[in-house]
Amino acid sequence: MWALVTGATSGIGAEFTKLLAKEHYNLILVARDENRLKKSAEELEKEFGVTTEIIVADLSVENEIFLVEQRLLTTNPTLAVGVLINNAGYGLKGRFINHTSAAEVDLLNVLVTAILRLTHAALPNMRNAKSGYIINVGSVAGWLTGSTYSAAKAWVNVFSEYLNADLARDGITVTSLAPGFTHTEFHQRGGMKMGAVPEFFWEKATDVVKAGWEGALRGDAIVISGQQYRAIVFLARHLPRKLVRRVQTHRRFT
Secondary structure, three states, rough: OOEEEOOOOOHHHHHHHHHHHHHHEEEEEOOOOHHHHHHHHHHHHHHHOOOOEEEEEOOOOHHHHHHHHHHHHHOHHOOOOOEEEEEEOOOOOOOOHHHHHHHHHHHHHHHHHHHHHHHHHHHHHHHHHEEEEEEEEOOHHHHHHHHHHHHHHHHHHHHHHHHHHOOOHOOOOEEEOOOEEEOOOOOHOOOOOOOOOOHOEEOOOHHHHHHHHHHHOOOOEEEEEOOHHHHHHHHHOOOOOOHHHHHOOHHHHO
């Protein structure tokens, strides 16, 4: 059995590789940094005795998404991917108006286009096997008002919900995993200062991943990993949207 994880060398992606290795999946690790990929692959093989492959790819780039698609589209049944974790992602600091359109398109390529294309590439083998799990890492931001990032995560939610219902007849489960603030490299890489966020709001990547995997095994379309965030999403769904916009929660929940 094979699983493919994007953004596999840190944070939520790295925790997914460990969980899946414990479940005896061989792993395809996808990320931009070849050195970190090799190190992660070696550690997983040594600790869990699984087989690994690495694909060096920047998912904002057309040709590099194509590389990952080709691995998913393999016609060799012994190499077919039964679990796809679409985890790669990042955020842009500041206002939409202050970013170049090229930067915003790159962001959408990673957060939306890559997920769409890799999901589509994974489905033929999963349908042939009448089994498969796809977890798309979204965010609580998908229910809030945070520029391109929130809009992309809202897309992840709806896309996953649709496929969860549509593909059930094929034995395939698609789940959107929506964490809130999580202790990873995400905010540091984006140059975001998060010191003002109370500790109560922070989640551990291991807890997020555990919740996402258990939800996928149950067949859930949406998994909001933290109790505090389930409450926030409830409010965001039921408060007037004018109030949600005014609160400017996009500055806090990414």
